[in-house]
Amino acid sequence: MARLSNELVEMPHRSTVAEERAISVHALCKRFRVADGAITALENVTLDVRPGEFVAIVGPSGCGKSTLLKILTGLLAPSTGEIRIGDVAVEGPRRDIGTVFQSPLLFAWRTVLENVMLPADVQKLDRAQHTARALSLLELVGLSDFAQRYPNELSGGMQQRVSIARALLHDPSILLMDEPFGALDAMTRERMNLELQRIWLEQNKSILFITHSIPEAVFLANRVVVMTPRPGRVAEVMEIALPSGRGLEIMNSPEFGAYVSRIRAHFGSSGVID
Amino acid sequence: MKDDNPIRPTVASRSLSLALFLALLGIWELTVRYLNVPAFIIPKPSSVLLSLYTGISSGLYFWHTLITLTEVILGFLIGAGAGFFIGVGIAINRYFSYFVYPYAIVLQSLPKVALAPLIVLWFGLGITSKVIAAALICFFAVMVNTVAGLRSVDQERIDLIRALDGSEFQVFWMLRLPAALPFIMAGLEIALTFALIGSVVAEFLGAESGLGMLIQSMNFSMDVAGSFSVLVVLAIVGLSLNQLIGLVRRKLIYWERRQEASAVEPLESAESMDALQMPSRAIP
Numbered sequence: 158m159a160r161l162s163n164e165l166v167e168m169p170h171r172s173t174v175a176e177e178r179a180i181s182v183h184a185l186c187k188r189f190r191v192a193d194g195a196i197t198a199l200e201n202v203t204l205d206v207r208p209g210e211f212v213a214i215v216g217p218s219g220c221g222k223s224t225l226l227k228i229l230t231g232l233l234a235p236s237t238g239e240i241r242i243g244d245v246a247v248e249g250p251r252r253d254i255g256t257v258f259q260s261p262l263l264f265a266w267r268t269v270l271e272n273v274m275l276p277a278d279v280q281k282l283d284r285a286q287h288t289a290r291a292l293s294l295l296e297l298v299g300l301s302d303f304a305q306r307y308p309n310e311l312s313g314g315m316q317q318r319v320s321i322a323r324a325l326l327h328d329p330s331i332l333l334m335d336e337p338f339g340a341l342d343a344m345t346r347e348r349m350n351l352e353l354q355r356i357w358l359e360q361n362k363s364i365l366f367i368t369h370s371i372p373e374a375v376f377l378a379n380r381v382v383v384m385t386p387r388p389g390r391v392a393e394v395m396e397i398a399l400p401s402g403r404g405l406e407i408m409n410s411p412e413f414g415a416y417v418s419r420i421r422a423h424f425g426s427s428g429v430i431d
Numbered sequence: 432m433k434d435d436n437p438i439r440p441t442v443a444s445r446s447l448s449l450a451l452f453l454a455l456l457g458i459w460e461l462t463v464r465y466l467n468v469p470a471f472i473i474p475k476p477s478s479v480l481l482s483l484y485t486g487i488s489s490g491l492y493f494w495h496t497l498i499t500l501t502e503v504i505l506g507f508l509i510g511a512g513a514g515f516f517i518g519v520g521i522a523i524n525r526y527f528s529y530f531v532y533p534y535a536i537v538l539q540s541l542p543k544v545a546l547a548p549l550i551v552l553w554f555g556l557g558i559t560s561k562v563i564a565a566a567l568i569c570f571f572a573v574m575v576n577t578v579a580g581l582r583s584v585d586q587e588r589i590d591l592i593r594a595l596d597g598s599e600f601q602v603f604w605m606l607r608l609p610a611a612l613p614f615i616m617a618g619l620e621i622a623l624t625f626a627l628i629g630s631v632v633a634e635f636l637g638a639e640s641g642l643g644m645l646i647q648s649m650n651f652s653m654d655v656a657g658s659f660s661v662l663v664v665l666a667i668v669g670l671s672l673n674q675l676i677g678l679v680r681r682k683l684i685y686w687e688r689r690q691e692a693s694a695v696e697p698l699e700s701a702e703s704m705d706a707l708q709m710p711s712r713a714i715p
Contacts, residue, residue: 231594250594250595264588266686276595279592279595279601
């Protein structure tokens with residue numbers, strides 16, 4: 158299904174009929190009122206995520222990535238435009254979305270297991286069933302031995318893995334990730350990328366992944382949405398035609414390099430991105 | 432942890448400080464004896480010890496300690512309870528905050544000790560006036576810390592619960608309250624000390640019983656050794672109360688201990704450190 162990505166941007170999303178969408182964002186604008194007038198954070202943003210697809214949004218700070226994510230979680234209302242999760246328009250927080258934030262945001266007074274159980278507590282889900290699920294998710298992120306530990310006994314990378322397990326607990330169909338590995342050192346970050354890819358392949362979630370690292374976006378995603386700042390706009394949507402189940406060595410391949418430099422070209426005039 | 436950590440006293444450092452204390456008492460005793468300092472100015476440690484022994488063995492100190500303790504604990508419970516609930520109200524409801532906060536500020540700018548004569552005048556020589564003085568003096572410390580603690584929660588964690596379709600009550604119960612506990616406990620620790628000050632001061636001004644009244648009456652009869660011995664009792668009461676609240680703190684904020692229990696890997700726990708700070712800072 159190779160398709161010219163530039164074409165996709167301009168195509169009104171209704172015309173791609175009958176194809177199922179996990180997330181569809183159409184002509185989204187978000188303006189904030191400030192002391193002297195208004196600033197436009199997002200302008201006419203249109204993008205979609207197919208079921209089971211991994212879409213990365215890459216862009217420098219100020220391109221409205223986090224605003225977009227906040228709108229998708231239903232915590233912020235768009236100024237104009239439409240967002241659908243599945244067939245339903247987003248009007249507020251939804252129970253079938255898992256979110257991973259930039260920092261792990263664990264609760265110091267809960268054990269690792271209890272932190273993973275947070276969605277079950279908030280949504281009053283069956284405890285026994287979800288405890289079992291939490292334990293298997295901890296196994297998935299490689300932290301089985303740490304279930305009874307407290308967050309401050311864990312390293313930053315481990316804490317972020319706990320927060321990924323937490324985001325998956327209530328079995329959401331969609332995972333939103335807002336620069337989840339931004340605070341980690343380069344080596345931990347690569348390891349986390351591999352783990353996330355494995356989790357995605359095992360769990361078959363639709364993932365929208367926000368990052369400002371171009372290689373990270375290309376490495377992980379089926380498609381990369383390139384955004385430019387002030388106001389945030391979609392500059393290009395790029396299909397990444399690399400095989401799935403990628404290893405880190407793929408970063409040395411010429412195809413990988415070509416994707417990275419093509420994306421980087423968008424930011425050539427606006428300076429460094431990562 | 433290293434052995435020479437000054438926070439963790441070893442057996443050796445403990446016995447050293449005990450030896451120094453005994454030496455100090457010895458110097459005191461000898462100085463008073465050989466320089467003929469009058470007993471109504473500074474008594475000998477031995478006579479203080481004697482007064483202490485008589486006071487305790489006669490049951491006199493026990494009774495007055497019980498009275499003062501009752502005043503302190505009742506005053507603390509009332510003052511801290513009111514401080515907590517009004518603090519919660521201020522933190523979660525803007526209108527309540529507008530309404531109550533100015534009065535709270537005025538109350539705080541007032542030295543509460545200055546109110547003690549009035550309180551004794553209005554509520555009499557019995558235990559009630561002491562309880563009210565203690566409650567009034569410890570109220571503010573708890574209120575300010577409750578408000579600061581409940582407001583210390585970062586927006587991102589609030590968003591996390593909201594994004595899961597959590598209610599405001601859940602945000603309060605699962606996040607704000609536990610996050611505020613270290614702050615509230617810091618307030619309670621200060622408040623307990625304040626409550627002791629409040630009831631002793633009120634006892635000075637007029638009371639039928641209590642350790643403060645005992646000191647006052649001993650001063651009038653020039654029994655300085657007696658006064659000193661009651662001071663010793665007061666110090667023991669204060670220390671025990673501090674130990675007790677420390678115990679409550681460790682039970683209630685169980686996750687704090689884990690900070691010392693060495694981490695699996697070194698970490699940059701900037702957030703968890705945040706929560707451990709003990710500010711009694713004013714409300715923004």
